[in-house]
Amino acid sequence: xxxxxxxxxxxxxxxxxxxxxxxxxxxxxxxxxxxxxxxxxxxxxxxxxxxxxxxxxxxxxxxxxxxxxxxxxxxxxxxxxxxxxxxxxxxxxxxxxx
Numbered sequence: 001x002x003x004x005x006x007x008x009x010x011x012x013x014x015x016x017x018x019x020x021x022x023x024x025x026x027x028x029x030x031x032x033x034x035x036x037x038x039x040x041x042x043x044x045x046x047x048x049x050x051x052x053x054x055x056x057x058x059x060x061x062x063x064x065x066x067x068x069x070x071x072x073x074x075x076x077x078x079x080x081x082x083x084x085x086x087x088x089x090x091x092x093x094x095x096x097x098x
Contacts, residue, residue, distance in 0.1 A: 065071055
């Protein structure tokens, strides 16, 4: 089976992309995040904010709502909006003015 040059480039690109994504998402530990101390430049309010922000846990969403029969029975009621003719350039100008 002979692969074309474009196919090989696409495969290499996909493998590199997956490797980079895995490094960023799986390679980092949240315990290794740096905590700002008093020796850093900044006010005490900034230091307190950064320390509190580093302790925030990731947000998790309960997706059971999407499986609820009341949600699955919803219907799409999109309405097509028909464009209308544009009015005057300056609606507050006198009637004979351009």
